Amino acid sequence: MSATDERTTADARAGYADPLIKRVMAANGIEYAYRELGAGEAPLVLLQHFRGNLDNWDPALIDDLAAERRVVPFDNVGVGATTGTTPNTVEAMAHDAIAFIEAMSFQQVDLLGFSIGSFVAQEIALIRPDLLRRVVLASSAPQGATGMHGWAPEVIRAVGQPEPNPQGYLDVFFAPTSASQQAGQQAAGRIFGRTTNRDAPTTWQTRQAQYDAVCAWGIPNHALLQRVAAIDLPAFVANGDSDPMILPRYSYLLAGLLPDARLTIYSDSAHGFLFQHHERFAADVHAFLEERA
Amino acid sequence: MSATDERTTADARAGYADPLIKRVMAANGIEYAYRELGAGEAPLVLLQHFRGNLDNWDPALIDDLAAERRVVPFDNVGVGATTGTTPNTVEAMAHDAIAFIEAMSFQQVDLLGFSIGSFVAQEIALIRPDLLRRVVLASSAPQGATGMHGWAPEVIRAVGQPEPNPQGYLDVFFAPTSASQQAGQQAAGRIFGRTTNRDAPTTWQTRQAQYDAVCAWGIPNHALLQRVAAIDLPAFVANGDSDPMILPRYSYLLAGLLPDARLTIYSDSAHGFLFQHHERFAADVHAFLEERA
Numbered sequence A, B: 001m002s003a004t005d006e007r008t009t010a011d012a013r014a015g016y017a018d019p020l021i022k023r024v025m026a027a028n029g030i031e032y033a034y035r036e037l038g039a040g041e042a043p044l045v046l047l048q049h050f051r052g053n054l055d056n057w058d059p060a061l062i063d064d065l066a067a068e069r070r071v072v073p074f075d076n077v078g079v080g081a082t083t084g085t086t087p088n089t090v091e092a093m094a095h096d097a098i099a100f101i102e103a104m105s106f107q108q109v110d111l112l113g114f115s116i117g118s119f120v121a122q123e124i125a126l127i128r129p130d131l132l133r134r135v136v137l138a139s140s141a142p143q144g145a146t147g148m149h150g151w152a153p154e155v156i157r158a159v160g161q162p163e164p165n166p167q168g169y170l171d172v173f174f175a176p177t178s179a180s181q182q183a184g185q186q187a188a189g190r191i192f193g194r195t196t197n198r199d200a201p202t203t204w205q206t207r208q209a210q211y212d213a214v215c216a217w218g219i220p221n222h223a224l225l226q227r228v229a230a231i232d233l234p235a236f237v238a239n240g241d242s243d244p245m246i247l248p249r250y251s252y253l254l255a256g257l258l259p260d261a262r263l264t265i266y267s268d269s270a271h272g273f274l275f276q277h278h279e280r281f282a283a284d285v286h287a288f289l290e291e292r293a
Helices: A003-017 A059-066 A090-103 A116-127 A153-159 A166-173 A178-192 A204-217 A222-230 A248-257 A278-289 B003-017 B059-066 B090-103 B116-127 B153-159 B166-173 B178-192 B204-217 B222-230 B248-257 B278-289
Strands: A022-025 A031-034 A044-047 A071-073 A109-114 A132-138 A235-240 A261-266 B022-025 B031-034 B044-047 B071-073 B109-114 B132-138 B235-240 B261-266
Touching (some): A022 A090, A059 A178, A109 A116, A116 A132, A222 A248, A222 B222, A261 A278, A261 B248, B022 B090, B090 B204, B153 B166, B248 B261, B261 B278
Parallel strands (some): A132 A235, A235 A261
16 A cells, blocks of 8 residues: 555545645646545536635535545636736636646546536536536536626625625525524635644635636626536535525526526525535435436 | 406305406407405416416415405416417416506506416517516426426326216316316316306317417427526426426526526425415415515
């Protein structure tokens, strides 16, 4: 057994609470930071939310996903421990993600994109459809939908400041109910309680570039809604019923525009519905990814 | 107590299983056939499905709705016992429905449109928004959505023939599961078991004109999807998860395009989800109509 194999086995025992960060050099000259957990045929590659790095995935969700498949979260260009500068368009982020997938020598993957990561997932499906098998779009919206030009003022105040704001995180990722807030405290404990093998923090450059991309994505343009009609991959669209960052109506819209989408709205939850309802969401993802074509 | 009051009281006791058909003359020269049940401020006016007349509303649903409000199903122009010729566009049907509402001297109404009736409801909301308070869109779709140019071949075979096809009705209005088919048998018993005070049957002229309107509504035109963005009334969009006549994806799309929509998809049910789940659907309609603005 090689040193790498030993580490992988140790990771599988520890779960996502304490995995090593791995690195791979891509053809674009970028060294990507990633983690991997679980085993299986088509890897499930994860695309992270606004300002998030590898550590911002709830270990409870990753462990639930990794119980049945190979799961690969990574930092896109300029994010966390990945080198380079974060680009300011979703399209460039998609090309950067494709470069990572190619560097990993994955022939075909399933994608799970969360928030801005779900915009990147849509773009990958449009640019390089053959690379994908199925796509999960969590807290998503199609480019050009009206009313989503940037996050709402209270949302960007809560999660857009230079320094992290723990209460702001809870306000955006969890619903204003005691059940959701309690789930939020637990998720935040798992996410921010990590003490070893931490990823590098995301920078202000990443925040600004990502927010430029978010605002550009939200420039209202009804004609652009038609783009996702070209995504004929099976898609699973999911959202929290009280998400203040990307309203559920955009999940309805996306699921209605996509030719082959399933839609689930999780009750009493917000942007972090997939952390709050990690067990049910992971079960729904597994069921979707295992559907017979 | 006048003769009319006595009749109304008798109707309330009997429920929708055996109500009188009433008639009102409108300014457009049409004599409209309608029924009414229940009491309350804003009447809930019902717009019926393809080829349906007053008798095709499940009495169980009407009774559940009338328990808390005034409910007014009517035959639009040329349908059942209403005089005139059925027009072949949704827009003309909307003007005809407005003429009925004016003839009834209703200042403002709630609308529940079902199937083609939901297309008419959208059009009324666009033509005469001030006439409406809130709108329920059951088994609906926005004009211009792709993939709905006419009913699917198996659907039009089942419900589009000159003679009624009881099995075809069950196949389209109920899901292919034992629970849904059993509910369908019960609903069909309530709907078709009526022996007195029957409405006039709908004609082939109505069928052809309505189907022309349905096909025109489904001519794919992405730009037309933007029309419903002008409906800023509160809307409740509802569908069965297995509706073969108007797929749930069009409810997603509609709810995503409407500025102020709630969406509920009812499990294990098809086009007749509102008959199968009459109790829950009526409760959801009451809750929606009683929301504080």
